[in-house]
Amino acid sequence: MQSELRVPPRILLGPGPTIANPRVLKAMTTPMLGYLDNDFVKVMDETVDMLRQVYGTNNTLTFPISGTGTAGMEAALTNIIEPDDAVIVGINGYFGGRIADIAERCGAVVTSVNAEWGQIIEPEQIANACKKVTPKLVAVVHGETSTGILQPLEDIIEIAHDNGALFLADCVTSLGGQPVELDKRGIDIAYSCTQKCLAGPPGLSPISFSDQAVEVIQNRKSKIQSFYLNATLLAEYWMGDTRKYHHTLSMTLVYALHEALRIVIEEGESARYQRHERNARALIAGAKAIGLQPAAAENYRAPMLTTLRIPEGIDDVTVRKRLIQDYNIEIGGGLGIFAGKAWRIGLMGDAANEQNVLLVLNAIEKLLIELGYNVDSGTAVSAAATVYQN
Numbered sequence: 001m002q003s004e005l006r007v008p009p010r011i012l013l014g015p016g017p018t019i020a021n022p023r024v025l026k027a028m029t030t031p032m033l034g035y036l037d038n039d040f041v042k043v044m045d046e047t048v049d050m051l052r053q054v055y056g057t058n059n060t061l062t063f064p065i066s067g068t069g070t071a072g073m074e075a076a077l078t079n080i081i082e083p084d085d086a087v088i089v090g091i092n093g094y095f096g097g098r099i100a101d102i103a104e105r106c107g108a109v110v111t112s113v114n115a116e117w118g119q120i121i122e123p124e125q126i127a128n129a130c131k132k133v134t135p136k137l138v139a140v141v142h143g144e145t146s147t148g149i150l151q152p153l154e155d156i157i158e159i160a161h162d163n164g165a166l167f168l169a170d171c172v173t174s175l176g177g178q179p180v181e182l183d184k185r186g187i188d189i190a191y192s193c194t195q196k197c198l199a200g201p202p203g204l205s206p207i208s209f210s211d212q213a214v215e216v217i218q219n220r221k222s223k224i225q226s227f228y229l230n231a232t233l234l235a236e237y238w239m240g241d242t243r244k245y246h247h248t249l250s251m252t253l254v255y256a257l258h259e260a261l262r263i264v265i266e267e268g269e270s271a272r273y274q275r276h277e278r279n280a281r282a283l284i285a286g287a288k289a290i291g292l293q294p295a296a297a298e299n300y301r302a303p304m305l306t307t308l309r310i311p312e313g314i315d316d317v318t319v320r321k322r323l324i325q326d327y328n329i330e331i332g333g334g335l336g337i338f339a340g341k342a343w344r345i346g347l348m349g350d351a352a353n354e355q356n357v358l359l360v361l362n363a364i365e366k367l368l369i370e371l372g373y374n375v376d377s378g379t380a381v382s383a384a385a386t387v388y389q390n
């Protein structure tokens with residue numbers, strides 16, 4: 001017989017999953033209810049209400065998709081896109097590439113607008129693409145977790161709307177960590193996930209469609225290919241007076257999201273966003289003091305995910321293995337062209353705190369010194385501490 005499940009209490013400072021808040025884990029031990037039990041429907045309604053608040057939207061069609069962030073991405077695209085639709089996708093990292101891939105699988109004719117990894121997509125690039133095609137949809141990633149860029153959205157949204165297109169933002173990493181403000185900005189379609197800045201377990205992908213996006217879905221000529229991710233059918237389960245079974249939700253994950261959203265609202269959104277910013281500033285100050293340069297362009301860095309260039313002569317995998325073995329800390333390696341070249345340090349949700357920043361800086365510095373890197377011990381922590389003193 002196997003022994004009872006036991007895993008180390010890892011300090012998760014990678015690109016997600018992050019450390020789940022203990023209150024969220026506790027909520028997950030709540031008993032199951034039937035999927036149409038009135039008491040469960042009440043939990044669903046409260047969850048949707050809180051989701052609208054954190055997303056900054058009055059969109060009726062707001063609810064969590066069953067599945068991780070990628071399921072939300074797939075749901076967004078499969079509901080909106082019909083074969084031969086023109087779609088413009090900004091690609092400046094791994095996840096922009098994934099949007100383009102899924103859009104093509106939905107039959108879209110995709111125009112990619114590329115920027116270097118670590119740079120933003122410039123609004124003019126989108127404007128130029130709109131001169132060549134008439135897009136139904138313009139899509140970009142808000143927080144590009146592969147590069148650490150927080151994409152400015154306002155100008156691109158205006159261009160998309162001026163050209164009659166819907167605008168989609170991947171808010172997987174930004175929701176709960178930085179303002180997304182769907183209605184204020186005019187974002188038509190957004191999706192996120194539970195395991196990043198909402199500090200929950202992986203498994204749900206909160207999504208929201210504007211009324212314009214809903215109209216596009218309603219006026220489709222072709223049937224939505226997916227049953228499981230079909231927003232029209234899901235709306236009949238999530239909204240309205242008469243609820244219809246669609247698929248069995250994970251009550252456990254809905255309880256988790258309910259508690260995670262309560263925590264975000266309790267902390268206060270602006271306090272939460274400032275906490276993420278302050279801790280990222282301290283992390284970067286400490287990293288720079290020992291010569292680790294951020295890989296994302298200054299002024300456009302996502303506070304929840306910092307990419308740091310790995311110094312010449314230092315082996316990526318050795319450092320990350322030792323961080324786990326000696327310090328119980330997980331950080332992320334680079335994806336795509338950043339593989340072996342950059343580390344990704346996530347400070348998401350609960351994990352964005354002073355204790356973790358000082359711990360990870362001290363650990364990385366000690367390992368670098370052991371590996372022959374020339375820096376005075378204590379440099380990183382002392383630089384970071386200055387940020388907290390101000």
Ligand SMILES: *Cc1c(COP(=O)(O)O)cnc(C)c1O
Binds near residue numbers: 070095170172202
């Ligand atoms: C993590 C992430 C995804 C994918 O989410 P999964 O939960 O891994 O499916 C998509 N987009 C961005 C920006 C992400 O950071």
